[in-house]
Every structure is written in C-alpha cells, then in structure tokens.
Amino acid sequence: MAQATTLLTAERVSKTFPLSAGGEQTVLETVSLNVAPSEVVALLGRSGSGKSTLLRILAGLIEPSTGTVTRHGVLLRGPNPDVAMVFQSFALLPWLTVQENAELGLTARGVSKETAEKEAMHALQMVGLEGFEGAYPKELSGGMRQRVGFARAFVMKPDVLMMDEPFSALDVLTAENLRGEISDLWEKGSFPSKSILLVTHNIEEAILLADRIVILGTNPGRIRGEVRVDIPRPRDKNGPRFRALVDHVYTVMTNPEAAVEEIPAATAKPTKRFPMLPHARSGGISGLLEIIHDRGGREDLPQLANDLRLEIDDLLPAVDASALLGFASVAEGDVILTDTGKEFATAGVHRSHEIFKEQLLSRVPLTATVLRVLEEKRDGRIGKEFLLDILDEHFSDEEAEKQFQTLIDWGRYAHLFEYDADEERLYLAEPEEDIAERDSPTAV
Numbered sequence: 001m002a003q004a005t006t007l008l009t010a011e012r013v014s015k016t017f018p019l020s021a022g023g024e025q026t027v028l029e030t031v032s033l034n035v036a037p038s039e040v041v042a043l044l045g046r047s048g049s050g051k052s053t054l055l056r057i058l059a060g061l062i063e064p065s066t067g068t069v070t071r072h073g074v075l076l077r078g079p080n081p082d083v084a085m086v087f088q089s090f091a092l093l094p095w096l097t098v099q100e101n102a103e104l105g106l107t108a109r110g111v112s113k114e115t116a117e118k119e120a121m122h123a124l125q126m127v128g129l130e131g132f133e134g135a136y137p138k139e140l141s142g143g144m145r146q147r148v149g150f151a152r153a154f155v156m157k158p159d160v161l162m163m164d165e166p167f168s169a170l171d172v173l174t175a176e177n178l179r180g181e182i183s184d185l186w187e188k189g190s191f192p193s194k195s196i197l198l199v200t201h202n203i204e205e206a207i208l209l210a211d212r213i214v215i216l217g218t219n220p221g222r223i224r225g226e227v228r229v230d231i232p233r234p235r236d237k238n239g240p241r242f243r244a245l246v247d248h249v250y251t252v253m254t255n256p257e258a259a260v261e262e263i264p265a266a267t268a269k270p271t272k273r274f275p276m277l278p279h280a281r282s283g284g285i286s287g288l289l290e291i292i293h294d295r296g297g298r299e300d301l302p303q304l305a306n307d308l309r310l311e312i313d314d315l316l317p318a319v320d321a322s323a324l325l326g327f328a329s330v331a332e333g334d335v336i337l338t339d340t341g342k343e344f345a346t347a348g349v350h351r352s353h354e355i356f357k358e359q360l361l362s363r364v365p366l367t368a369t370v371l372r373v374l375e376e377k378r379d380g381r382i383g384k385e386f387l388l389d390i391l392d393e394h395f396s397d398e399e400a401e402k403q404f405q406t407l408i409d410w411g412r413y414a415h416l417f418e419y420d421a422d423e424e425r426l427y428l429a430e431p432e433e434d435i436a437e438r439d440s441p442t443a444v
C-alpha cells in the first residue's frame with residue numbers, strides 16, 4: 001500500500017499569500033512531494049522559490065491554499081506531530097539552560113521530568129555537548145547553539161527531521177564540522193529520526209547529505225525535477241561523480257530551462273562541445289574575481305553574498321562562468337581563485353582582456369569556431385542567424401538567444417569580435433593594440 005512506504009506526502013499543494021497592495025501572490029503551485037522512510041531529501045531552490053513555505057506546510061504550521069498533506073496516509077490538520085524542526089536561527093530560549101532547551105519539546109508533550117532529562121542528556125551527548133548542560137545559550141558559540149538546536153529536535157525522535165538551512169548561519173569551518181557529524185550519525189544508522197527533509201541553498205551540502213535533491217523553480221515555486229544522488233556514503237567531495245553532480249546542479253540552478261534529470265555520467269568528458277554558458281556578463285565576472293582576490297583568493301559563497309547584500313543566486317552565474325573559464329574552482333561552498341584567476345584579477349586592463357581571450361578560446365570551443373569562420377569569410381562578417389542555427393540544435397529558442405547574447409558580451413570583452421545589432425552581424429574586432437596605438441597621443 002502506498003501509505004506504508006510514505007511518511008509524509010504533499011499532494012498538489014498550492015499556497016497564495018495576499019499582497020498588501022491587493023491581489024495575491026502565488027508562492028507554491030501544485031507541488032507534490034513524498035518523504036519515505038530511511039531517506040534524506042533535500043529541497044534546493046533559489047531564494048523565494050517557496051522552500052520554507054513548503055516546509056512549514058508539511059510541518060502543519062501553515063495550511064495550504066489548495067491540495068493536501070498526509071502523514072502515514074492520514075490527512076494532516078494542525079501541527080504535524082511526526083516532525084521536529086532545526087532552524088537556521090537556532091531559535092533557543094535564552095532564559096533556559098542547554099539542558100532545559102533540549103528538554104523543551106518533551107516537557108511540552110507531557111513526558112515525565114525524569115524521562116525528559118534522560119533523553120535530553122542522551123541527545124546532548126550525540127551532538128557532543130556533554131559538560132555544557134548548565135550553560136546558557138549566550139555563553140555558547142554559534143556552532144554549539146546549533147548543536148543544542150539539533151539536540152532539541154533529536155529528543156523528539158521524529159519520523160521526519162526537518163532542517164531549514166541549518167548550517168547557513170555558521171562560519172564555514174563550523175558548518176563543515178557539524179555537517180560532517182550529522183552525516184556520520186546518519187551513516188552509522190543511529191540517527192534519531194527515520195528520514196530527513198533538508199532545505200538548503202548549498203549545492204554541495206545537498207549532494208553530501210541527500211539521497212535525492214528536489215529542485216524548486218521560482219515564480220511561482222514549483223518542482224522542476226529531481227536529482228538522485230547515487231554516490232555511496234561516506235561521500236568524497238572530490239570524487240568524479242560528486243564533482244559531475246555539482247556541475248550538473250549548478251547548471252540547472254543557473255539555467256531555468258536546463259533539464260534537471262539529465263545527469264552526466266562520471267565518465268562524461270568534462271568539456272562538451274557546447275557547454276552552456278552561464279548568463280553572466282564579463283563585467284560581473286571580472287568584478288567578482290577582483291573581490292575574491294581582495295579577500296585573499298578564497299571566499300565562502302553565502303558569506304560573500306551576505307557581505308555584498310546580494311542573494312547567493314545572483315552570484316551563481318558569475319561563479320559558474322568563472323569556473324567554466326578556469327578562473328576559479330568551487331569546493332566546500334567556497335570559491336577559490338586559480339592561478340589564472342589571480343593573474344586576471346591583478347592584471348592591467350589590456351592584459352586582463354588578453355587572459356580572458358586565451359581562456360575563452362581554450363574553454364569555449366564555440367568561440368574558436370566563430371573566430372575561424374569570421375577569419376575565413378571574405379567580408380569578415382557573419383549573420384546572427386548563422387550562429388543561432390548552431391545554437392538551436394543544442395538549446396531552446398529562448399536559451400539559444402541568451403547563449404548568443406552571452407557569447408557576444410564575452411567575445412567583445414576579449415576583443416575577439418563585435419556585433420552590429422542593427423545589421424544583426426558579427427564582425428572581427430580591431431586588435432586591441434591597434435586601438436591603443438590609434439588613441440595614444442604619441443601615435444603618428
């Protein structure tokens with residue numbers, strides 16, 4: 001029976017909120033999702049895709065506008081007793097000790113003080129907090145506070161442990177440690193919940209922890225598809241399959257039209273003839289690389305987004321483009337400049353254009369093709385249609401146009417080719433040296 005294999009089910013759930021100016025905003029549209037026993041499901045989506053709203057609906061904290069939520073096949077009404085939640089903000093009560101915070105859910109459930117104490121002690125041991133039972137939250141570091149957050153959820157022994165961006169308020173190292181410990185607990189089979197439902201922005205985190213990643217699209221929030229993570233645990237972040245999945249999910253996240261289920265095989269050649277160009281402008285790429293260089297050549301993406309007051313999704317295309325062009329790599333949620341990236345970030349204007357050109361020609365084969373055709377044509381010009389015909393074979397019409405615009409922007413920055421939008425024709429760019437000489441006051 002379907003119910004027997006399902007702990008929690010959302011069926012065609014939609015949610016609208018009233019807008020202050022009148023009307024309403026559809027935040028989730030016909031979302032269907034199952035959580036089965038013994039699985040870790042990650043909900044991954046851009047900011048505003050309704051991940052937290054979906055989690056709150058599944059937890060029974062808010063009601064769907066239409067559709068249903070069932071637990072073990074029974075319609076959910078009110079707060080879901082089968083779930084416990086770990087929040088990004090820890091949400092501890094500051095006037096209670098670590099032990100009292102951990103006991104909270106059990107006491108509220110009417111469990112005897114003695115049992116609550118015993119269970120809380122056990123959960124605190126699991127998260128490495130023995131010895132801190134009498135401390136108050138303000139005396140603890142962020143990482144330790146979140147350990148209390150986990151202990152408080154663990155004592156409930158929920159069917160589904162829900163985690164809403166549980167590591168994103170922590171510094172990189174602390175997050176990495178805690179994530180590793182949670183992953184170890186899960187692998188050991190001693191985890192205090194049957195399943196985990198994780199909301200995250202962090203692609204590597206999703207691939208490290210989840211059995212399947214449900215990718216949400218925005219406007220309105222809907223399920224775009226699902227990626228199965230078929231990598232044995234413990235997972236090696238530098239393994240070829242892990243990296244291939246990271247690349248794939250980045251591509252999906254940066255390209256609303258990319259097919260979610262088309263996962264590259266581990267043996268796939270790393271450079272395809274037509275890798276999808278992330279929709280990042282050259283100015284954005286060079287700006288990002290300079291900032292990362294100023295910050296020591298390595299930066300945590302969420303931290304960077306936070307400092308720049310941007311959404312992490314706004315940075316992804318430039319990060320992805322930097323990786324494609326060999327200026328940076330992404331590991332453990334950090335962007336790390338390569339030697340070429342460092343050289344680019346510190347070079348003068350002329351040299352930086354040259355480096356960009358070298359990278360573009362070697363890493364985006366289509367650029368070299370365009371250049372060759374332009375050089376071979378007697379008038380040195382090719383129509384936009386010619387390129388769109390090539391791109392159309394690999395991308396949808398809309399995506400082909402975006403790929404074209406990105407290619408033009410990058411080619412222009414590299415002083416490879418120019419584009420006349422009125423005539424819809426590409427032509428060879430004047431070499432930069434000639435421009436510099438012509439514009440120089442000493443030129444004769």
Ligand SMILES: Nc1ncnc2c1ncn2[C@@H]1O[C@H](COP(=O)(O)OP(=O)(O)OP(=O)(O)O)[C@@H](O)[C@H]1O
Nearest residue numbers: 017018027045046047048049050051052053054201
């Ligand atoms: N109670 C509410 N009233 C009105 N609008 C809401 C309410 N809760 C959420 N929203 C809106 O719903 C949309 C989705 O929010 P939600 O927090 O679920 O997204 P999210 O994917 O979790 O985003 P983030 O990753 O930024 O947390 C946002 O536009 C938000 O403003």
